[in-house]
Structure formats: structure tokens, C-alpha cells
Amino acid sequence: MIANILRRPVLVTGLVVTLALVAIALLSLVWTPAQPSKMQILLKLKPPLAAGLLGTDHFGRDLTSMLMVGAWNSLSTALVAVAIGASIGTAVGVFVAAQRGWAEVIVMRICDIIFALPPILSAMMLGAFLGAGRFTAILAIATFMVPVFARLTFGAALQIWTRDYVMAAIGMGRSGMAITFTHVLPNISNQIIVQVTIQLGLAILTEAGLSFLGLGMPPPAPTWGRMLADAQTYLGQAPWLALLPGLAIALAVLGFNMLGDGLRDLLDPRDRN
Amino acid sequence: MITILTRRILSLIITLLAVSLLVFSVMNLLPGDPASIMLGTSASPDTLAALQKQMGLDQPLPLRYLAWLSDVLQGDLGNSYTYSVPVAGLIVERLAVTLPLALMAVVLSVAIAVPLGVTAARYRNGPVDFLIGLFSYAGIAMPGFWVGLLLILLFSSHLGWMPAGGFPGWDAGIGAGLKALLLPAVSLALAQAGVLTRVARTSVIEVMGEDFVRTARAKGLGEGAALWRHAVPNALIPVVTMLGLQFTFLVAGAVLVENVFNLPGLGRLAYQALSQRDIIVMQNVVLFFAGLVIIMNFLVDLAYLVIDPRLRAKAQ
Numbered sequence: 118m119i120a121n122i123l124r125r126p127v128l129v130t131g132l133v134v135t136l137a138l139v140a141i142a143l144l145s146l147v148w149t150p151a152q153p154s155k156m157q158i159l160l161k162l163k164p165p166l167a168a169g170l171l172g173t174d175h176f177g178r179d180l181t182s183m184l185m186v187g188a189w190n191s192l193s194t195a196l197v198a199v200a201i202g203a204s205i206g207t208a209v210g211v212f213v214a215a216q217r218g219w220a221e222v223i224v225m226r227i228c229d230i231i232f233a234l235p236p237i238l239s240a241m242m243l244g245a246f247l248g249a250g251r252f253t254a255i256l257a258i259a260t261f262m263v264p265v266f267a268r269l270t271f272g273a274a275l276q277i278w279t280r281d282y283v284m285a286a287i288g289m290g291r292s293g294m295a296i297t298f299t300h301v302l303p304n305i306s307n308q309i310i311v312q313v314t315i316q317l318g319l320a321i322l323t324e325a326g327l328s329f330l331g332l333g334m335p336p337p338a339p340t341w342g343r344m345l346a347d348a349q350t351y352l353g354q355a356p357w358l359a360l361l362p363g364l365a366i367a368l369a370v371l372g373f374n375m376l377g378d379g380l381r382d383l384l385d386p387r388d389r390n
Numbered sequence: 391m392i393t394i395l396t397r398r399i400l401s402l403i404i405t406l407l408a409v410s411l412l413v414f415s416v417m418n419l420l421p422g423d424p425a426s427i428m429l430g431t432s433a434s435p436d437t438l439a440a441l442q443k444q445m446g447l448d449q450p451l452p453l454r455y456l457a458w459l460s461d462v463l464q465g466d467l468g469n470s471y472t473y474s475v476p477v478a479g480l481i482v483e484r485l486a487v488t489l490p491l492a493l494m495a496v497v498l499s500v501a502i503a504v505p506l507g508v509t510a511a512r513y514r515n516g517p518v519d520f521l522i523g524l525f526s527y528a529g530i531a532m533p534g535f536w537v538g539l540l541l542i543l544l545f546s547s548h549l550g551w552m553p554a555g556g557f558p559g560w561d562a563g564i565g566a567g568l569k570a571l572l573l574p575a576v577s578l579a580l581a582q583a584g585v586l587t588r589v590a591r592t593s594v595i596e597v598m599g600e601d602f603v604r605t606a607r608a609k610g611l612g613e614g615a616a617l618w619r620h621a622v623p624n625a626l627i628p629v630v631t632m633l634g635l636q637f638t639f640l641v642a643g644a645v646l647v648e649n650v651f652n653l654p655g656l657g658r659l660a661y662q663a664l665s666q667r668d669i670i671v672m673q674n675v676v677l678f679f680a681g682l683v684i685i686m687n688f689l690v691d692l693a694y695l696v697i698d699p700r701l702r703a704k705a706q
Contacts, residue, residue: 226401226404226405226408227408229405229684229687230405230408230409230412231412232638232683233405233409233638233680233681233683233684233687234409234412234413234676234679234680234683235638235639235641235642235645235679235683236642237642237645237646238641238642238645238660238676238679238680239416239676241660241661241664241672241676242413242416242417242672242673242676243416244664245427245664245667245669245672246416246417246427318531322531322533323642325533326533326535326642326646329533329535329646329649330645330646330649330661331665345535345536345539348539349539349650352539352542352543352547353543353547356543356547359536359539359540359543360540362536363532363533363536363539363540366531366532366533366536367528367531367532367533367536368531370530370531370532370533371527371528371531374527374530374531375527
């Protein structure tokens with residue numbers, strides 16, 4: 118198994134980048150080089166290595182520490198949103214595949230409708246009433262993920278329902294629920310895992326966009342998106358403020374995308390191209 | 391074909407109605423009354439009551455939905471609370487920026503993705519394929535608004551070749567307008583191009599293995615001619631489909647990129663409406679965007695049926 122993994126450069130790169138991100142995010146919970154919200158106006162806008170490893174922002178806050186805590190804020194929001202979206206979406210998808218008929222028509226139409234509302238727009242609508250914050254961001258991202266997973270699991274489950282062993286189970290009088298749990302879910306779990314990984318990347322990207330617009334976690338909690346929004350004012354003066362958080366977002370998304378592709382290659386050789 | 395078309399149009403209408411119901415529900419059922427949100431906490435009870443009456447908030451919910459829907463269908467989207475002008479006019483005015491921006495982004499992304507995807511497929515598993523693969527990974531991973539900031543940093547701050555943002559208006563000339571939209575369009579296009587390159591590559595590889603391409607080769611056609619004349623036209627169908635599916639992300643990207651470049655488009659209008667708590671504008675802009683996404687998907691679906699006779703047979 119390990120040799121099989123090591124032979125795949127995409128998977129290994131994705132794994133390394135993702136693990137590094139998770140490690141940094143977890144480390145930020147117990148240690149950061151400085152207090153991320155501590156302002157030191159005398160040290161403001163210092164370039165990397167002039168003050169701290171990666172420099173300071175317009176309030177003299179340590180950029181390394183802010184990026185580290187930002188990793189946790191971004192990753193945890195994305196994880197919770199995808200977990201909610203994937204659970205509900207999968208439950209709906211396999212239920213509809215077992216039921217078919219009107220349930221299929223209605224659910225798939227609802228999926229189309231939700232899919233027409235990009236999370237940025239639904240977060241704006243929700244934000245107007247519920248206020249900006251992590252809850253709004255999670256709700257908007259999770260809502261968008263539900264149809265993604267419902268469609269994926271529905272399609273995958275339908276294929277399983279046509280297999281001989283499922284026919285045999287139906288013939289033996291097993292219920293739709295029992296077949297879903299013993300045959301359908303175990304057989305589509307690989308596809309779900311791959312999709313979760315890829316959607317985590319998308320969720321990080323969306324969370325960054327929401328924070329950029331001020332719809333993410335409120336200050337002083339550092340988020341990559343808001344760091345970029347703040348950097349706009351000092352673009353000519355302190356370009357590293359715009360470069361570093363963007364690089365962090367891109368690396369995180371790249372890591373999850375490569376991990377997802379690598380896992381797909383490893384777990385489902387039929388999809389390989 | 392007419393039966394399929396009627397069925398699709400009916401389904402389109404139902405979806406659009408459902409979206410309008412969803413947007414209306416979110417705006418009206420969430421805690422907080424739209425009038426008090428728009429006026430803030432300092433408004434007097436009289437002002438609040440007047441606005442509630444003006445917005446029809448004293449009516450029962452189903453009646454309000456029907457009234458709103460009938461107004462929308464007649465093109466009356468109400469008046470913006472902040473700008474005191476009809477929302478429909480505002481949307482049309484802002485569309486003059488967002489539409490060309492989206493079109494430029496689509497054209498750019500296809501112009502980048504198709505040649506790259508085809509090249510990667512032709513030299514698959516070689517170093518060129520690897521480099522193109524890296525490009526598409528990077529395109530997908532880099533947030534459009536960050537690419538926008540980087541482009542401003544390079545082309546405006548350092549080189550001084552392009553404006554850092556803002557829009558001179560189409561009155562200033564098509565050249566000036568397009569110039570102002572170029573960097574934002576590139577920021578939007580890169581992510582799309584990343585996705586499309588992968589789709590084009592996979593699709594070309596698949597088509598190259600089909601019998602008709604093999605026959606063309608057997609008849610003595612060179613690799614390049616077989617590729618461009620037979621494989622590429624057939625491989626473009628999934629690219630078009632993906633373009634339609636990606637439209638949601640293009641809309642989301644436009645909201646962000648317009649804010650980076652300070653462009654007076656629909657995305658910026660939605661953002662401003664949010665910060666000014668202009669619920670009427672927001673409700674209509676969101677509905678407009680959602681409707682656009684649905685109609686776009688419908689058109690792609692339709693195009694698919696027109697292009698591919700196999701699907702037409704299946705749908706019947």
C-alpha cells in the first residue's frame with residue numbers, strides 16, 4: 118500500500134501539502150511566534166525578516182502568527198461546512214436512489230435551484246439578516262455542498278442498485294434501508310472520500326472570498342481573505358501583505374485538489390485517465 | 391424535438407419560479423424585518439411604519455410574494471432605498487459592465503484552455519503535458535481576487551501600463567472601456583481556464599481513441615490533421631458543457647473581482663446593497679444572478695441536444 122502511494126507524485130505532493138497545512142493549523146492552537154492580535158505600531162509594515170519571519174501588517178501585527186491562526190480559521194470553517202454538506206447531501210442522494218419516482222424528480226429539481234445560487238450570493242443574503250460571521254459562512258458553504266454530494270451519491274448509488282448482488286438482496290426480501298447500508302454506502306464510500314477532499318479545497322476558496330468581502334469571521338480573528346482585503350490599501354507600499362495570504366490560500370487549495378486527484382487515482386482505477 | 395423543447399421550457403419555468411420563491415423566503419422569513427434592517431436601530435416608529443407600508447410588509451406573506459412576482463414579471467423591481475431610482479434601471483446600467491466582463495473572461499478562458507488542453511492531450515504524459523497540468527492546477531487553486539491583486543501590483547503599480555481599477559464608462563470609448571476590463575477579465579479567466587484545460591485534455595484523449603479517428607488515420611491522415619479536423623470538434627462538447635456548469639463560479643468570481651477593481655458592475659452593486667442594507671436591490675440582484683445561471687444551464691442543455699443527435703434520441 119505504502120509503495121503504491123509513493124509511486125504517485127500527485128498524491129504524495131497533495132498529502133505533504135495538506136498534512137503541513139493541518140500541522141500548522143493545529144500548532145497555532147498551542148503556539149504562535151507572537152500574539153496574532155498584538156499591535157505594535159512602531160513595527161508596522163516591516164518586510165519579511167525585518168520583524169519576525171514574514172514581516173508585519175499595518176498595525177505591526179506579526180504576519181507569521183496571523184497566517185498560522187488564519188490556517189486554523191480557514192480549515193476549521195471548511196471542514197465543518199463540508200462535513201455538514203456531505204452528510205446531508207449523501208443521506209439525500211442514497212435515499213432518493215433507493216426510492217426513485219417523485220422523490221427523485223423533486224430532490225433533483227431542488228438541487229438545481231440551490232446550485233443556481235453561488236455561496237457568495239447566499240452568504241450575502243444570509244449575512245444581511247444573520248450578520249456576518251463564521252456561522253453565516255458555514256451555512257452558505259454547506260448549503261451549496263448539499264446538492265453537490267446529493268447528485269454525486271445519487272448517480273453512484275444508482276449504479277450499485279443495478280448490480281447482481283443487490284438484485285439478489287432484493288430477491289431475498291431485504292429492505293431498501295438495509296441494502297443502502299450494507300451494499301450501497303460501502304461501495305460508493307471511495308467516491309465520497311475523493312469528493313470531500315476536492316470540495317474542501319473549494320470550501321477554503323469560498324471561505325477566503327467571503328472573508329475578503331467581510332462576510333467571514335469578524336475581526337480581530339485573522340482570516341486569509343480579510344488579510345488580503347486589508348492588503349489592498351498597502352499594495353504598492355507592502356506587497357508581501359498581498360502575496361503571502363494569497364499564496365497560503367492557493368497552496369491549501371492546491372494541496373486538497375492534488376490529494377483528491379491522487380486518491381481518485383488510487384481508489385478508483387476505472388476513473389483514471 | 392418539439393416535445394423535448396416544451397418539456398425543457400416547462401421545467402425551466404418551474405425552476406425559475408422555485409428560485410424566486412426561495413429568494414423571497416430567505417429575504418422575508420429570516421429573523422429581522424427588512425424595513426427595520428434597512429433603517430437601522432435609530433429610526434422612529436413612524437418612519438418604520440411608513441417604510442413597512444411602502445414595502446407592503448403589512449400584507450400577508452403569500453400575497454406579498456404574488457404581488458412581488460407579478461411586479462417582477464412586468465419588469466417593475468421596485469425602487470432602491472439608497473439610490474431612490476428603479477432597481478430595474480440600476481441592474482441594466484450595471485449589466486453594461488458585468489456582461490462584457492463575463493464575456494471577455496469566457497472568450498479568454500476558452501482561448502487559453504482549448505489550445506493548452508489539445509497540446510497536453512497530443513503530448514500526453516510528456517514534459518509538456520506535465521507543465522500544462524501544473525498550469526491548470528495553479529489556475530484552479532489561485533483565487534481570482536488574489537490574481538487580480540497580483541495583476542494590479544505588476545501592471546499598474548510597477549509597470550504603470552494599466553489602470554489599477556475603476557471604469558471610465560463606455561462613453562469614453564470602447565478601447566478605454568475594454569482596457570479597464572482586461573485585467574479583471576484575466577483574473578476571472580485563469581480559474582476557468584484551469585478547469586477547462588483539464589476537461590479539454592481528457593475529452594481529446596477520449597475522442598482520439600474512437601473508431602472514426604482511427605479510420606481517419608488509417609486512411610492516411612497525419613496525427614495533426616486527425617487531431618484538429620476530427621478529434622477537436624468532437625471533443626469540444628464537454629468543454630461547452632463545463633463552461634455552462636462553471637457559470638455559477640463565474641458569477642461568484644465577478645462579485646469578488648469587481649470589488650478588487652472597483653468596477654461598477656452587478657457584483658459590486660450586490661456588495662454595496664449589502665453594506666447599505668438595501669434589501670430590495672439585493673433581493674433583485676440575487677434573483678437576477680440565479681435566473682441567469684439557470685437560463686445559462688438551460689441553453690447549454692439545449693445546445694447539447696442540438697449538437698449531439700445521440701442525446702436527442704436518448705431524451706425522446
